[in-house]
Amino acid sequence: MVLLLQVIPNQRCFVKITKQYSHVIRTRLLHRAIVYEKEFKLRSRPPTDRTRDFIGPPDTASNLRPIIFRSDNVPPVEKRYHEKYENVMKWNQDFWANHNKNFTKKKEEYIEQTLKSKSKVEGENPTLTPGEMSVFYKQFLDENYRLHTQYNIEWYKKNISLLFPALQVAINRFVTKLKG
Amino acid sequence: MGSVLLYVTLRLKKGGSLTASGVSGRFIRSHSNIPWLLPGDRRNVVHNRNTRYLATKPVSPPKVDVDLENGQNDHPIPETFKTHSRTLHKDGGSHSRSDVPQTDLLKNVSHNNNVTLHFKNSRTLAHISSSHIDNISLFVPHRNQLINFTRPDLAERLKGLEKDKTIPANVIDSIDEVHWKEQRLELNKLPGYYLMLSKIRLTGLVVLTTMAGYAMSPGAFDPSVFLLCSVGTALTSCAANSINQFFEVPYDSQMNRTKNRVLVRGYLSPLHAVGFATVCGVTGVSILSLGVNNLTAVLGGVNLLLYTLAYTPMKRYSTANTWVGAVVGAIPPMMGWTAVTGSLDPGALLLGAILFSWQFPHFNALSWNLRPDYSRAGYRMMSVVNPDLCKRVAFRYCLVTTGLCLTAPLIDLTTWTFAVDSLPLNLYLSYLGWRFYQQGDSNSSRKLFRFTLVHIPALLLLMLISKKTYGSHQSQQIIPDVVS
Incomplete structure (x- = not known):
């Protein structure tokens, strides 16, 4: 490569x-x-070979690894599975890219704000302790509680819903192998 | 932390004011505070009129001039530079537009981890962006002088604003990680993948506690039952870990600790993992049911469900997940016990209770240093949501572990020697727990975590060597009667 x-x-x-x-x-x-x-x-x-499946490096925003499925000579069962999988992948990518961006933004805002208010009290060159950072970590979790739980439920549903099509593909491949 | 050396040529103008005639910068990875000097090669110097040229050729090996370095650390910004800056400001001929910030030389550390140098004569701002600067040196050839700007505030500020290394995509350990790879099942690597999928070290620890439970229970030692019980528990644990990873792929992708798991890297398909888990789970529980007894099989099955369906999703909902996880850890030794006796005796419950309480110092200390990761990945861990409770609970259960070990002789699980020789071990655990509770920093939590890994095998071993067997238990009671 x-x-x-x-x-x-x-x-x-x-x-x-x-x-x-x-x-x-x-x-x-x-x-x-x-x-x-x-x-x-x-x-x-990204590979241009369309006869094999490829998995990529982690996305810089979402940390998820994208998959490119083969598109040449794909039986319809497999194609349907690929489409479903790609939808879930896109949904995951959107969620995590957005979520991580939001996390970084909120973190920077928090640091800036806290440093500012600290410098008023302590004079110049204030620093943030891990303890002060943990306030933000908790705050972020609390603010996003609904988002996280909703995502969790959605993800479980989508993840499990992909299993049956994957099984169909596996059986289909096995059968074609036996015939061919 | 490294250093940045800036090579500045200063020239005296007629009338005595200083102008910067050039600068070149080079980022040097160095762990020492001794700056490296760039040789005075003309190509490395950027000149007055067209100040945008940078030597693209690598600079010849750096020399360290110790004489210049000596005793010149923590040098304040010399007056000459301030003068120079002001002089240039007044120097109207080459002045910049008003929207260029009028920063002093070496003044600005903006929030992007940048050091900004402003050269007014050439109307240039140079942004040096790096999270590794803690020491800036200026070499002034004209005066043959090296000036260090050690800025403690710079280092400390940058620490707080460093690029977030907890984000996996920011941490590229090898070139391998930026490749696209073909997704294909490699059969020769399959056994290794299966071991990774079943988190073999965790499974090993679980089986170890089961073996200890078996060995501690009263009754004859049957090698075949012992083996079946161990294998059945191991397979059940493999199944639980595989299912756990099947559910956690996007979450595991978010953290450095877990980003190399089999499913995250796409070595195996999710269906394959579920298939593996099903085979392991069914075989494991069947072995326990047919080869051991039904109670042990039920405990194994319940534990499998508790781990995959309660503990795993609960991490997003409530901090109570730690307690559920502790129950999951407490069941395996009980399974070892019930494999022999077929019932949950006080001894089994005590073993379970010790393992239950051990989980808290173990896990709370582990999760303490992962707070940024857990927050970003949306895990409601006790260490993030309630740090004080996290520390308190860890210490509390160190004491509970100590207390439980002392009660072992009371229910005739062990002899009194266990109460005595487990005491140093438990007291040291409690001491580390107390340190963690008091200080709550990464150092104390790491120490506590490491010790818990030694503590539990050692404790189980001590328990084994001071086991109170059935026979001797009765005869010991008779002897005092005879004597009296």
Whole structure:
């Protein structure tokens, strides 16, 4: 598999920061009040082979691994299963991407706010202790209680509903193997 | 934490004011506080007129000039730099537009983990973004001087704002993790996948407690029943763990601790895992039922359901999940006992109670350092929702474990030696529990967690060597009569 490294076309970036395994390397340059923001990611190109199933690296937003199913010469039973699976995958992707984004945003807001109010009391350079962070973790769980429980129920339903079609596909494959 | 070295050439203008004629920056991964010097190569220096050029060639091996370094740490920002900054500000000829922030050199640490350098003469802002900067050095060739800006506030602030390493997608351990892979069942790796799917180490611990339960129960030791009981329990545990992972795929994907599980990585299909679990579960419970006895089989089956259908979903609903999980951990030793006697005697209940109370220091300490993960993945764990209760309960059950071990001789489970020799072990557990309760930091929780892993096998071993057998129990009662 070919690794695609998107290198910044503009070599005149001002500060270059490299780290051996950094996933996303970001450089910024502000010149004459114009911000150029370039980002390059280390990633592998999604496969173009349509005769096999592939599983990808974790999505940067949702942490879930996407699956690309084969589309050449697929029997209808399998196709239906793939469609169902893709729907669930998309639903999961949307939920977790959104949820994680929200978490990060809320966390940053909390840190900023707490640091601000702390610096008024303690003077300059306040720091946050793990104990103060845990206030946020609890708060986040409490705020999202309904969301989490609803997602949990939905996920269980969807996950179990995929089992029977998967079984059909497995039987179908087995039968075709016997015949062929 | 690393350092950043900025190479600045300062030149004296006519009239004595300083201007920055160039800068180049290079991020250096270093764990020492000694900054590395860039050689004074012209190509690494960015010049006045077109200040956007960066040397793309790698810089030759760094030299450390210790003489310059000595005694110059914690150097305050020298007046010259401030002057320089102001001078340039007044220098109208090359002035920037008003929307460029007029920051001082090395002033700004914005919330994106950036250090921003503003070079007014060239109208350039350089953002150095990294979560690894705690030390910035400026080398001024003109004066042959190295100036360190050790900024404790910088390091501490950045710590709080570091890129969230608890998010799996941010942590790329190897190039393997950015590949697309074909999803195909590899038969030669299947046994390994099955072991991972059944969380073999956890299953091993569960079977160990069952064996201890069997060995502690009064009655003859039957190797075949012992073996069947162990295998049946192991298979039931494998089934429970597989089903658990089948339900948890998106949740497991969210945490570094669990992101490499078989189903998350797609080595096995969900159907395959469920199939494996069904086979294991049915075989396990059948072995227990046919080869051991019905009570043990019922306990195994109930435990399987309790773990998969109550404990697993409950993690999203209530902090009571820890107590349910503790019951799940308490049943296996009882199964070992009932395999011999066929009934739940006080001894079995005591064994179960010890395992039940051991779970709290064990799990609460483990979950303490996973609070960010649990919060983001939506787990209502006690450590997140009620940290004080978490610490209190852990300590409380350390004491309960100590107390329960002392009662073992009272119900004739063990001799009095157990009460004595288990005491140091339990007291140390309680001490660590108390430390965790008092300090509540990651260090104390880690210590407590590690000790619980040693504690329970050691405790079971001590229990075994001071077991009170049926025969000697009666004869011991007779001897005092004879003497009196």
